[in-house]
Amino acid sequence: MKQAEILEKMQEVFDGVFLEKVAAKPDLSAADVEEWDSLMQISLVIAIEQKFRVRFRVGEVEAARNLGEFADLIAKRMEP
Template sequence: MTQSEIIAQLQPIFDDLFMDKVELTPELTANDVEEWNSLLQISITLAVEKHFGIRFRVGEVEATKSVGDFADLIARRAVGS
């Protein structure tokens, strides 16, 4: 799965979790979105694990800096699960 394909699948997850529309791009970071806090990050992580049928290791998600990094991590976990 490509980064673009993963981001396209992430969009509806973000649409469900955020009150305001967040247009996902590979460069987007949590700092760019006022609503994106640590509690919402937990919800995002759980929803992504469920959607993609993967489990993240401790610290993996926190190490990502952008949506593109997160998509790349999802791709690696999906292949390595």
């Protein structure tokens, strides 16, 4: 699955988690969204793990600097 396809599916998660509209684009980071705090981060990771049927190790998600890198991590997890 390509990064653009993953970001489209991440948008569905964002629409269900955030109160305000947040566009899932590659350069987006938590610092860009006022509502995105540590509790929101946990909610997002859980929702994304469920949506993509993947699991992340502790620290993996935090190492991603933006959604593009996070999408790449999801793609890597989805490889057979």
